[in-house]
Amino acid sequence: MTQPDVPAPEILLHADADAVAEALAARLLARITELQGGGRVPQVCLTGGRIATRAYGRLAAEGRSSAVDWGRVELWWGDERFVPAGDDDRNDAPVLELLRPLGLAAERVHPMPAPDGGAGLDDAAAGYASELGGTRFDVCLLGLGPDGHVASLFPEHPSSHAEGRVVAVRNAPKPPPDRISLTLEVINASAEVWFLVSGEDKADATALALQGAGPVQVPGAGAHGRSRTLWLLDHAAAGRLPPDLAQRGRF
Numbered sequence: 001m002t003q004p005d006v007p008a009p010e011i012l013l014h015a016d017a018d019a020v021a022e023a024l025a026a027r028l029l030a031r032i033t034e035l036q037g038g039g040r041v042p043q044v045c046l047t048g049g050r051i052a053t054r055a056y057g058r059l060a061a062e063g064r065s066s067a068v069d070w071g072r073v074e075l076w077w078g079d080e081r082f083v084p085a086g087d088d089d090r091n092d093a094p095v096l097e098l099l100r101p102l103g104l105a106a107e108r109v110h111p112m113p114a115p116d117g118g119a120g121l122d123d124a125a126a127g128y129a130s131e132l133g134g135t136r137f138d139v140c141l142l143g144l145g146p147d148g149h150v151a152s153l154f155p156e157h158p159s160s161h162a163e164g165r166v167v168a169v170r171n172a173p174k175p176p177p178d179r180i181s182l183t184l185e186v187i188n189a190s191a192e193v194w195f196l197v198s199g200e201d202k203a204d205a206t207a208l209a210l211q212g213a214g215p216v217q218v219p220g221a222g223a224h225g226r227s228r229t230l231w232l233l234d235h236a237a238a239g240r241l242p243p244d245l246a247q248r249g250r251f
């Protein structure tokens with residue numbers, strides 16, 4: 001089912017997880033370069049997840065010799081696990097380690113707060129909302145959980161119908177239970193939303209999200225960009241799409 005004024009999702013099919021990671025890195029470098037060429041400081045929202053972490057490795061490797069001015073890129077996070085800074089469970093830890101050698105400007109990197117900063121979960125979420133202000137992302141990267149969760153918005157959970165811009169998530173069905181997440185309001189204000197999804201365990205959720213499931217049942221179904229929504233999939237994740245949809249993205 002398509003919604004009025006929301007561009008139809010574009011499916012980009014790749015052989016495997018490595019190919020998705022490589023494609024994401026190449027596409028992001030090209031988009032950042034293009035935005036900087038137009039005089040803009042690109043606003044990029046990052047996701048956690050296994051495939052994203054692979055993609056950041058590629059980005060770090062290829063980013064060094066690219067035309068991107070890394071000091072003029074603004075980085076945000078779509079969700080975070082509310083565990084201490086540096087904890088392996090945090091979404092920002094591997095990204096920061098991988099990308100720091102690129103010469104990012106510290107004041108343009110916006111990790112979500114950690115409990116060791118002293119704030120409780122609600123204050124931490126409110127603090128990120130103020131830091132974010134009215135920022136609209138040029139590109140918002142998203143993973144998709146096997147249950148259809150996106151960022152830390154979980155199916156049939158209070159987070160899936162949260163209001164406001166940033167939500168404090170408790171009792172997440174996937175550990176750790178305490179998290180911070182952007183809401184669909186913020187995600188859907190992005191110019192472009194790019195999903196990166198790999199693996200057979202994501203095939204059902206991918207098929208539901210791309211065939212008009214409701215955002216409370218499948219939060220990933222409710223996420224889209226204002227001008228573009230890309231789904232970078234590997235064959236395994238695309239395995240349960242109806243042939244006409246899967247065929248559209250084959251190259």
Ligand SMILES: O=C1O[C@H](COP(=O)(O)O)[C@@H](O)[C@H](O)[C@H]1O
Pocket residue numbers: 047048049050051052079080081091142143144145146150151152174
């Ligand atoms: O918990 C999370 O999971 C999703 C999906 O992660 P994956 O490892 O199954 O790809 C991720 O998008 C989200 O940022 C993260 O907090």
